[in-house]
Amino acid sequence: MGGKGSGKPKGCKNKDQSKHWTPEKKRAWSKEYYQKNKQKQAGYCRYYRKTNAEKIRAKHMARKEEIIAHNAEKRRLEKVGVMNHYSNGTMCCVRCGFSDIRALSIDHINGGGTKHRIELGRTGEAFYRWLRMNGYPEGYQVLCHNCQWIKKSENREVRYTEYGSKAIRRIRTSVD
Numbered sequence: 001m002g003g004k005g006s007g008k009p010k011g012c013k014n015k016d017q018s019k020h021w022t023p024e025k026k027r028a029w030s031k032e033y034y035q036k037n038k039q040k041q042a043g044y045c046r047y048y049r050k051t052n053a054e055k056i057r058a059k060h061m062a063r064k065e066e067i068i069a070h071n072a073e074k075r076r077l078e079k080v081g082v083m084n085h086y087s088n089g090t091m092c093c094v095r096c097g098f099s100d101i102r103a104l105s106i107d108h109i110n111g112g113g114t115k116h117r118i119e120l121g122r123t124g125e126a127f128y129r130w131l132r133m134n135g136y137p138e139g140y141q142v143l144c145h146n147c148q149w150i151k152k153s154e155n156r157e158v159r160y161t162e163y164g165s166k167a168i169r170r171i172r173t174s175v176d
């Protein structure tokens with residue numbers, strides 16, 4: 001407990017002490033610097049892209065396959081995350097237990113999925129991202145495509161016309 005000295009300890013006024021950067025301090029400084037110089041930085045980037053367009057294109061083309069694979073993997077991981085969450089880690093259709101992720105999809109439990117997706121303007125990966133970024137809201141489940149169509153048929157969301165196999169999907173506005 002001792003050391004009740006009068007006045008500040010010498011170290012506090014020492015310049016080297018004030019330069020002691022903790023990771024938090026560094027992050028805060030970078031954040032502030034970025035906010036202050038955002039326009040300037042963007043200008044540098046724009047200028048670089050403009051003056052090195054060919055170089056950037058060549059670099060991109062050289063890595064094309066890698067970039068395509070990387071993006072596909074990103075989409076796959078996004079889907080895996082969402083399916084994992086809504087199936088409680090089983091990654092299976094809740095009705096029939098089918099587990100090939102290629103044919104699994106997210107079902108709106110109370111219907112209206114197509115309408116909702118249209119309103120959001122998001123399908124596929126963009127919809128999965130929306131679910132993740134909104135904290136995985138309730139009201140969704142994992143169904144395979146077969147069970148999706150069976151459910152649609154049971155709920156009379158699919159209409160078969162007199163032309164035989166041609167199915168017309170109808171968004172049921174009455175169910176809301």
Ligand SMILES: [Zn+2]
Nearest residue numbers: 093096144147
């Ligand atoms: Zn199923």
